[in-house]
Amino acid sequence: MSTGDALSIRPQTPNQIQLSELAERFGLAVAGPGDGHAADTAVTGVSLDSRDVRPGDLYVGMPGAKRHGAAFAAQAVALGARAILTDAAGAELVAEAGVSIPVLVSAQHPRELLGDVSAAVYGTGDYDAKVFGVTGTNGKTSVVYLLAELLRAAGITTGLSSTAERRVSDEVIPSNLTSPEASELHGLLARMRERSVEAVAIEVSAQAVVRHRLDGVHFDVVAFNNFSQDHLDEFGDLESYFAAKLALFTPERAARGVVVVDSPYGQRVARESQIPVTRLATAYGQQAEWHLAVTSQTLDGVSFVLQGPEGAHFRGSVPVFGSFMAENAALALIMMHEAGIPLERVAAGLDRGRIPAYIPGRLEEMTQPGSTGPRFFVDYGHTAGAFEAMLDALGEVAPGKIIFMFGADGDRDTTKREEMGRVAAVGADTVIICDYHPRSEPPEAIRAQLLDGARGANHATVIEEGDPRRAVRLAISLAEPGDVILYAGPGHEDHQEVAGQFIPYSARDEVRGALREAGLLS
Ligand SMILES: CC(=O)N[C@H]1[C@@H](OP(=O)(O)OP(=O)(O)OC[C@H]2O[C@@H](n3ccc(=O)[nH]c3=O)[C@H](O)[C@@H]2O)O[C@H](CO)[C@@H](O)[C@@H]1O[C@H](C)C(=O)N[C@@H](C)C(=O)N[C@H](CCC(=O)O)C(=O)O
Numbered sequence: 001m002s003t004g005d006a007l008s009i010r011p012q013t014p015n016q017i018q019l020s021e022l023a024e025r026f027g028l029a030v031a032g033p034g035d036g037h038a039a040d041t042a043v044t045g046v047s048l049d050s051r052d053v054r055p056g057d058l059y060v061g062m063p064g065a066k067r068h069g070a071a072f073a074a075q076a077v078a079l080g081a082r083a084i085l086t087d088a089a090g091a092e093l094v095a096e097a098g099v100s101i102p103v104l105v106s107a108q109h110p111r112e113l114l115g116d117v118s119a120a121v122y123g124t125g126d127y128d129a130k131v132f133g134v135t136g137t138n139g140k141t142s143v144v145y146l147l148a149e150l151l152r153a154a155g156i157t158t159g160l161s162s163t164a165e166r167r168v169s170d171e172v173i174p175s176n177l178t179s180p181e182a183s184e185l186h187g188l189l190a191r192m193r194e195r196s197v198e199a200v201a202i203e204v205s206a207q208a209v210v211r212h213r214l215d216g217v218h219f220d221v222v223a224f225n226n227f228s229q230d231h232l233d234e235f236g237d238l239e240s241y242f243a244a245k246l247a248l249f250t251p252e253r254a255a256r257g258v259v260v261v262d263s264p265y266g267q268r269v270a271r272e273s274q275i276p277v278t279r280l281a282t283a284y285g286q287q288a289e290w291h292l293a294v295t296s297q298t299l300d301g302v303s304f305v306l307q308g309p310e311g312a313h314f315r316g317s318v319p320v321f322g323s324f325m326a327e328n329a330a331l332a333l334i335m336m337h338e339a340g341i342p343l344e345r346v347a348a349g350l351d352r353g354r355i356p357a358y359i360p361g362r363l364e365e366m367t368q369p370g371s372t373g374p375r376f377f378v379d380y381g382h383t384a385g386a387f388e389a390m391l392d393a394l395g396e397v398a399p400g401k402i403i404f405m406f407g408a409d410g411d412r413d414t415t416k417r418e419e420m421g422r423v424a425a426v427g428a429d430t431v432i433i434c435d436y437h438p439r440s441e442p443p444e445a446i447r448a449q450l451l452d453g454a455r456g457a458n459h460a461t462v463i464e465e466g467d468p469r470r471a472v473r474l475a476i477s478l479a480e481p482g483d484v485i486l487y488a489g490p491g492h493e494d495h496q497e498v499a500g501q502f503i504p505y506s507a508r509d510e511v512r513g514a515l516r517e518a519g520l521l522s
Pocket residue numbers: 048049050051062063064065066067068069070072176177178179180181205206207208234
C-alpha cells in the first residue's frame with residue numbers, strides 16, 4: 001500500500017501532550033496570542049515542513065540555510081497547526097505574520113530540541129522494537145533492505161527507513177532524504193509501534209548524526225561497512241566526514257556495533273568505538289570475530305559462507321552480483337546475531353539460504369535475468385568507491401565488454417569528479433558520460449571534469465553524450481550479446497534536478513523503453 005503524495009508516515013491514533021508539559025520539560029517560554037490558555041493546548045504531531053502539517057501539529061519553525069521556517073507559519077496554521085516552536089527570531093516572524101496560536105520560544109537552536117520534543121509528542125521514548133542503524137559511504141541502503149528481508153525471514157515484523165523509501169509493513173512512501181529529520185523519524189516510529197513492528201532498520205547518513213536527526217533514538221545495533229570520499233562540500237575534509245560516522249559508535253547513541261575491518265578506516269572504527277563491537281573481515285588473514293568467504297559468483301548473484309564465534313555460521317546467496325553484496329548480507333546477519341536473533345532462525349525462513357532481496361535501483365537488472373543478449377543494470381552509485389566495487393565485480397563476472405554510463409551531481413562535492421572518471425575508465429571498456437542532476441552548474445562543466453579523469457586513465461573508449469536518454473540508446477547500440485551495460489547514478493529516482501526545476505525522469509523507465517525499442521525486452 002502506498003500512501004500517495006504524503007511526505008511523512010504518521011500514527012493514526014496519535015499520542016497527545018500539553019504545551020505546559022513541553023514548556024516545563026524543555027525550558028521553553030510560551031508567547032503569542034492567547035497566552036492565558038496556551039498551557040492547556042495539546043499537540044498530537046510535529047512537523048518541520050509547513051507543507052506537511054497535519055491538524056493538531058506542533059509546527060517547528062527552524063532557521064535554515066536558505067530561509068527561516070517561521071516565515072511559513074501562516075501556511076502551517078492554515079493546515080491545522082495548533083502551536084509553533086521556534087527561536088527568538090522566528091517568534092518575531094510569527095508575530096509579523098499575525099497568526100493566533102501559542103508559540104513556544106527556545107533559547108537553543110530548535111534543531112537541538114527537535115528529537116527529544118518529537119519523542120515526547122509521539123511517545124516513542126519507550127518503544128521497545130529492536131532498532132538497527134547502518135552507516136558507511138556505500139551500501140547502506142543495500143544493507144538495510146537485506147536486513148529487512150532477513151528479519152522477515154525470521155518471522156519478525158519489520159519497518160525501514162532508507163534513501164529509497166520509508167516502509168511500515170505494507171505502507172510505503174518515497175524518501176526525500178537518506179535519514180529523515182527527527183520529527184519525521186519519530187512519527188514513523190510511532191506508526192511502526194501502532195502496526196506492531198518489532199524491528200526497524202534505519203540508514204544513517206553522516207549528515208543525520210551532525211544535524212541531530214537521530215536524537216531521541218537509541219540503537220540496539222549499529223554497523224559500519226566502508227568509507228571513501230564523499231560529501232566534502234558539507235564536511236570540508238575526510239576526517240570530519242569520518243568523525244560524523246564514528247560518533248554513532250557511542251553509548252549515547254547505540255548499545256553495540258558491527259564493523260567491516262577490511263579497510264584502515266574500518267579498523268579505526270573498531271579501535272576507537274566507545275561501545276563493544278564485533279568485527280567482520282572478508283580479506284584473508286585479517287583479525288576478526290567473523291569471516292566471510294565468497295564461494296561463487298555470476299552476473300545473477302553471489303553465494304557465500306559466513307563463520308563467526310562459537311560455531312555460528314550461515315551459508316547463503318543474494319540474487320545481485322558483486323562480492324560486496326555478500327558482505328552487505330553478512331553485515332545484516334551479524335547485526336541480527338548481535339541483537340540476539342539466532343542465524344538458524346533466519347535460515348529456517350529461507351529456501352536453502354537464498355535471500356530474496358529486491359533493492360530498488362541498486363544493481364537492478366532491466367533486462368531479463370539469464371538472458372543471452374546484452375544485460376543492462378541501473379544503479380545508484382555516485383562515488384569513486386562504489387564505481388570501483390561494481391566494476392571490479394563486473395570484471396569477474398561479465399562474459400563480454402563492460403559499457404559504463406554515468407554523470408555527477410551538480411552543487412555537491414566537486415572534488416570527487418576526476419576520480420570518478422578515472423575509476424570508471426580503468427574498470428570499463430567503454431565509458432559514456434552524461435548528465436545527472438546538474439542543479440545550478442553548467443552541465444558541460446561537470447562533464448568536462450569527469451571527462452578529464454576518464455581520458456587521463458588512458459584505458460577505456462570515452463564518449464560524451466550529455467542527454468541521458470540518448471546516452472541510454474547509444475549504450476544499447478554499442479552492446480553485443482554477453483556485454484554488460486551499467487548505468488550508475490539515478491537508481492530508484494524519478495527526476496532530474498536542473499536549475500532549480502525537478503524534471504520527471506526515471507532511468508529505469510527510460511532504459512526499459514529503450515530496450516523494448518531495440519527488441520531486447522518484451
Ligand atoms: C544541507 C541540508 O541538509 N539541508 C537540509 C536543511 O535545509 P535548509 O537548512 O536549506 O532549509 P531551508 O530550505 O533554508 O528551510 C528552512 C526551514 O523551512 C522549512 N520550509 C521551507 C520551505 C517551505 O515551503 N516550508 C517550510 O516549512 C524547511 O522544512 C526548513 O525546516 O533542512 C531541510 C528540511 O529538513 C532539508 O530538506 C535539507 O536537506 C537538503 C534537501 C539536502 O540535500 N540534504 C542533503 C545534503 C543530506 O542531508 N544528505 C544526507 C546524505 C545523503 C547521502 O548519503 O548521499 C541525507 O541524509 O539525505
